[in-house]
Amino acid sequence: MDFALGPSEKAIQEAAREFARRELVSGAMRRDEEASFPWPELRRLWDAGYLGFTIPERWGGAGADLLGHTLALVEIAKADAALAVLMEVHNTLHAAAVLRWGGEDLKDEVLPRLARDRLGAFALTEPQAGSDAAAIETRAVQEGDLWRLTGQKAFITGAGEADYYVVFAQTDPARGHRGITAFEVPKDAPGLSFGPPQAKMGIRAAHTGAMFLDGVPVPDAWRLGAPGEGFxxxxxxxxxxxxxxxxxxxxxxxxxxxxxxxxxxxxxxxxxxxxxxxxxxxxxxxxxxxxxxxxxxxxxxxxxxxxxxxxxxxxxxxxxxxxxxxxxxxxxxxxxxxxxxxxxxxxxxxxxxxxxxxxxxxxxxxxxxxxxxxxxxxxxxxxxxxx
Ligand SMILES: Cc1cc2nc3c(=O)[nH]c(=O)nc-3n(C[C@H](O)[C@H](O)[C@H](O)COP(=O)(O)OP(=O)(O)OC[C@H]3O[C@@H](n4cnc5c(N)ncnc54)[C@H](O)[C@@H]3O)c2cc1C
Missing domain, CATH: 1.20.140.10 (Butyryl-CoA Dehydrogenase, subunit A, domain 3)
Known part of the structure; x- marks a missing residue:
């Protein structure tokens, strides 16, 4: 049993601590007051490699493992928890989805962007389906090589700001949670719109809002995992x-x-x-x-x-x-x-x-x-x- 962090883990921790102190601490109070989406600080996180931290190097990421990511995230959160949740969603809920369940062409197209300057979000929750996520009602209907997504998502971190969304939808409602499928959806897809940022108690710079899908077309090649595997x-x-x-x-x-x-x-x-x-x-x-x-x-x-x-x-x-x-x-x-x-x-x-x-x-x-x-x-x- 070894309770000590290894040299590379210590180096990640120290570098993130130093980065967060230098770049993030002083503006955290202002960002909270203004509740303005922190694009300038996100760009610094990209420049320093923290957005895309777990994306393999061949797609432009830092190739860190989850422990390394965790150590860095603690330091970012210590400075500004709003930036930390944006980093967490981008890396562990979005980039990880594309990496593990995306097709090769999708990975080649999207992962370098996520590592460079495009933000990822995660859209599971719906107004009537929070803790009971299997109760989602957003529908995806197949039309040849396309799926059409229709429904509403609630409480989405980065809604309207993020460039890409992992969206969960029902493709076979009769099968309950075994009928859910995941899709990669770009912000500019036709039929996709967003509610305004909701006023909230904390992590105020990390906007939260609703997402509306009205027949949004998604190519089958942008499906994440097999149909029915989404849950x-x-x-x-x-x-x-x-x-x-x-x-x-x-x-x-x-x-x-x-x-x-x-x-x-x-x-x-x-x-x-x-x-x-x-x-x-x-x-x-x-x-x-x-x-x-x-x-x-x-x-x-x-x-x-x-x-x-x-x-x-x-x-x-x-x-x-x-x-x-x-x-x-x-x-x-x-x-x-x-x-x-x-x-x-x-x-x-x-x-x-x-x-x-x-x-x-x-x-x-x-x-x-x-x-x-x-x-x-x-x-x-x-x-x-x-x-
Ligand atoms: C700021 C913010 C950001 C978010 N970001 C995202 C995001 O990016 N993407 C996304 O998909 N979702 C996001 N969410 C949604 C979040 O994950 C849900 O709010 C959460 O899962 C709870 O769902 P709910 O709010 O519908 O509460 P409910 O499920 O309605 O729960 C209400 C209360 O009932 C309790 N409860 C429910 N079921 C049980 C049970 N079986 N036993 C005991 N108690 C129970 C709950 O613990 C809670 O106290 C975000 C939410 C917030 C507030």
């Missing part, structure tokens, strides 16, 4: 994606802990830094312990996905725990900052607003408990659609 595609992608969200949560938790420790060392009350008081010391000690535990669950889940077999419950444990720790760490950081923590300028209230979403998207905490319980007890009650 399996979604679940496999979400295993990786959820490690990404767990990494995002870990980054937020680490940022909160660092800010709390730093403030406890310099804020003087009763003639001493507040870090001298046991009430503060114990809080910090508990938090540091939980952040450490989250870190190892997240690293382990990322490592496991590179090993044979299915590791869905291990991923769920990591995401469930890391997201809880992120919310708790942000709350504790606010408390340790006292009244200043409640003010925007100290940057800890943003951590709380950003942390909360990690308990909701890519499977709510309740759904992850179902996955873990299923592994412990067997599938007694949960349906196949649990996302």
């Amino acid at each position: 399996r595609v979604a679940l496999a992608l979400l295993d990786q994606g959820r490690v990404g969200i767990a990494a995002q949560a870990l980054g937020i938790a680490e940022a909160a802990l660092e800010k709390a420790v730093e403030y406890a060392g310099r804020r003087v009350q009763f003639g001493r830094p507040i870090g001298h008081f046991q009430g503060i010391r114990w809080r910090l000690a508990d938090l540091a312990t939980e952040v450490e535990a989250a870190r190892w669950l997240v690293y382990r889940a990322a490592w496991l996905l590179g090993q044979p077999g299915r590791h869905t419950a291990d991923v769920s444990k990591a995401k469930l725990f890391a997201s809880q720790v992120a919310v708790k760490a942000a709350l504790e950081a606010i408390q340790i900052h006292g009244g200043y923590g409640y003010m925007r300028e100290y940057g800890v209230e943003r951590l709380l607003r950003d942390a909360k979403i990690t308990e909701i998207y890519e499977g709510t905490s309740e759904i992850h408990r179902l996955v873990v319980a299923d592994e412990l007890l067997g599938r007694l009650a949960a349906g196949p659609g649990a996302k």
